[in-house]
Amino acid sequence: MKGFKKLFGWLVMLTIPFLLAGCESNLIVFDPKGPVARSLTDLIIFSIIFMLVIVIVVFALFGYIVWKYRARSDDGNFEPEEEKGNHLLEIIWFTIPVIIVIALMIPTTKTIYEVEDVPQGYEEEEPLVIHVTSADWKWIFSYPDQDIETVNYLNIPADHPVQFKMTSAGTMQSFWVPELGGQKYTMANMQTNLFLVADRPGSYYGRNTSFNGKGYAHMDFEVQALSQDDFNDWVQEVHDTANTLTEEKYSEILEPTVIGRMTFNNTHLEWIDHAHGGSEKYLNPELYRISHGHEDHEGHDEKSEEETDSNEDQTKTEPSQSEDHAHH
Amino acid sequence: MSLDEFFVTGDPLILASQIAIGLTMIGLIALITYLKRWKWLWNEWFTTVDHKKIGIMYIISGVLMFFRGGVDGLLMKAQTSRPELEFLDAQHYDEIFTTHGVIMILFMAMPLLIGLMNVVIPLQIGARDVAFPKLNALSFWLFFAGAMLFNVSFVIGGSPDAGWTSYFPLAGKEFTPGVGNNYYAIALQIAGIGTLATGINFVVTIIKMRAPGMTWMRLPIFVWSTFITSIIIVAAFPIFTVALAYMTLDRLFGTHFFTVANGGDPMLWLNLFWLWGHPEVYIVVLPAFGMFSEVIATFARKNLYGYKSMVYAVAGIAFLSMLVWVHHFYTMGNSAAVNSIFSLTTMMIAIPTGVKIFNWLFTLRKGRIEFSTAMLWSLAFIPCFTIGGVTGVMLAMAAADYQYHNTMFLVAHFHYVLIPGVVFAVFAGLYYWWPKMFGFKLNEKIGKWHFWLFVIGFNMTFMPMFFVGLDGMSRRMYTYSASTGWAGWLGFSAIGSIILAAGFAALCYNIYWSFRYASRDVGNDPWNGRTLEWATASPAPHYNFAKVPEVDRLDAYWYMKKEGNTGLKKSDLKPVHMPSNSWTPIFLAVVFGVVGFFLVFEWFTLAILASIGIVVGLVANSFDYDDGYHISVEELADEEREWRGDLQ
Amino acid sequence: MTSHANNMPLEYKTQQSQMNILGFWVFLGAEIVLFSTLFASYFVLEHNTAGGPTGQDIFILKDVLIETFLLLTSSFTCGLAIHSMRSHHKTGLMVWTIVTLLLGAGFLYMEINEFIHYVHEGASIQTSGFTAAFFTLLGTHGAHVTFGIFWISLLLIQLARRGITEKTASKFFIASLYWHFLDVVWIFIFTFVYLKGMVM
Ligand code: HEM
């Protein structure tokens, strides 16, 4: 039958991109740049192999059966025999998935535990602590030990563990730097923890994956991994040049806007840690009101209005658009 | 509130739709008036309690909602087809994916499945109707009122825009102060009450109204899956009822269930939502499994392989579906132990699902497979759903999910589950049971067009999403820059969605064509079926069976045919008791809709005044002692002679 | 349809009545889920008082005990009503049902007073996560009681007009299931909200 040939051809076509997936190394998730992301990628590839086997077995059986037992004009319109089922076979296709589940569960659990802690090989080093505060629609990074705060970009030393203590000033976001590791939510009144390491200096793409309103698509940031020396230089430079963050300025930052990068010489943790409540003080529902129809593509407009009063840090004037986070 | 805020204004796209909606409404009303059909509509449809008519109304609404949700999908695909397009702005995109998600799951998948359940289940168990016909009508009308209220948001007040999951704090009044998310809370509540009533109705129907001799292990598999689905509905929907009530209280009355301030806990919403939400996806997928089983057995001309293990598998899936909700927020910072446990329970769902896939394959094996359109859908389901399934297992592995969560990979996955699992099933069911509903078949040739366009379009649309997801594109992004390198995948996907839409258009054309031209001479059993619905006329008479059939094994009708046992003796006929039509269901639903609308705008006085209607409806219902009527033996015999010829 | 149902109580006589009763049991299953969700949410939010009053600050044991007494007694009189119904004793059914409803109304009166008192103490439904969950749980129960009183009053009118028939009997029986269920829910509220709240 013609339809069936088409079906079969289509099935083959379908498997091809899937097969390619495993080898496709351009994809960001398959291109880890740090130990945490690497262990996730390993787990993913391990699972894909199993899944491919399952897909191939099911597709092959399916193709074979549908082809072999198709109705034909010359089969005398026979009536197939009734079959009750076969205990042995049913036990087999019950047990095989059980085994697969066990086989997947072991590395899954191992990896889940592994990525909760400082990555292997870095246990001895004292992690750099960075507080992440997400707001609509920007990322605020505070370095309490360095007494620095940045907005929409993140500088970290390469080859050194970083501990992120994450919270949100309002809506829920998810902090994700796929090349360095998996994501985790940031929530008001709560603190979540994430460890990441970048193998080498480089620029990595980070973004929010948890939808939080109009500016969500633009809520990305750049992670710059610097050599330890460069990192120290940067810290020094910020201390020499950046402005001080005031509480007023801070509430302005927290307003729902898409803004560029900023750098400050102190952190907002001096007056509030959103992990411990108090965020409502900065919220103003009126700023979230939408007027239907009179849409002015606010996101873009806000963006072009570059901040003028932050310091002259070299990264500051770059727009925080995703253009500079191309990862290919 | 100024009129300017009341009506959504400004955007030409919306203005055009508003005008189109307005004109369609006026046109419809004028047409009905012109044809003098109001009375007919009222008597035959609006007040009907006949499960088949209610089913058909569900199906019509579902198809309309599929159109609306599909247009939403296409608009999104158009917007992301090229980088930095400004076809839709962020706000519109947000509203559209929210309404798309809600409409597709609650107002497309649910009514289409419940519609088919309504038409088929009483027939398959040899019953005259469901246990509570009037409640059944109320279920439908409440669903319809909820759906309409939800859709009104598009023109009046503004659509919800916090995603179909409406996560707090975003969905709270601090962050979305408009009325959009009030619509979400209230419209879904109204529709949800209807669904809950459907669940109760089908549980009782299946327990109490099976034909004599139809023991549990002789139930057609679709009845089993409906039964278990109904139990999940009863167990899961009240959770959503409570969650939506909290949402309403937070938004309308300033309470602090889910707020950031004053001791609210937004994560409570996430837990409640998914405690309902995950079972909900099984509520839509399990009946679909049942339909595929029926269609596959019929067109392989064999009994279902491993019937018992199929039943246990459905029960197992239903049970596990209650224990997996945390997999929707592995990334919330749960302890490693919690994430491990929920990874395990989630992956375990793959086991009974795998059993089902193999049982279907072995039903086909040694059969004589006929490629009717209904069968093509069921066949295509197997490979497509397998892809959805294996990617589901990948997502179930918590650590790996840290990289997929909320990306397009997830979007691709759930469309690969929901479209083969629900939409293909609904199409299979429509082609299969169409003659039983309307007395003519859908055209098989146009059906093949529908099938190939849709299946190819579907794969083209959603396969690339796996890859952009793995490439770091998160879901719900209305735009992206060219440097991301996603444009190729998304452009391809957008083309796929046009083919998909062409497939849907072919279905609509098929319905039109078949309605006009298809042969009305299909007989009672056009597909050589196995179950009782084929034992009665097509379309099924309002009393379903002149004489309730007796069942002595699984696939009873198949053996009745073999034993030449399908005739009807006039002496066996007895008068048939039928329920009367009732105005209370539609009346109550309209009042619910009106009260809901007032609540959306927080016009409390009006809402309270309108609620008097609810009291009136309930009191009238309580005092209603109408016992229905009887169809006499003579009438039965006449109607039966029409399709059987002379009675024995 | 009514064949082998002859030795059944009146309310089970017809197939439709049997289905109504089973359907109501299934509905009560849904109600159990509903109240479980309300309880679970209450436990989650119980300590989120946001600086407002806690349960310990405001609960008054005496009033709650009276409410409990009223509702438990009403459940008992409701049982007596059904007992009268089974022995076709129309006046007994009437009288005991009216007593039940009066006790229910007494409970409601006490509960409303209790709520007013809490609001005066500065604990309204908008005060905190705790008060939201508390008032919603209690309010849902109270609303059920209110609904029950109106519903059963309608049944009384029907009883007066029609006497004890297969239909009215099954309606009364179903209403009694509902009433007992509310009693059970109250016992949980009493234990896990009030007692627990006062000692912890
Ligand atoms: C007709 C073809 C369909 C197309 C073209 C389509 C397309 C899309 C797109 C583009 C998204 C949003 C992706 C994003 O930006 O995050 C989406 C989301 C979604 N779709 Fe579909 N879809 C289709 C059918 C369906 C069906 C049949 C269902 C369910 C039965 C469904 C359920 C959903 C849900 C639940 C979401 C998530 C909405 C949200 O993020 O809140 N879709 N779909």
Ligand SMILES: [Cu+2]
């Ligand atoms: Cu789930």
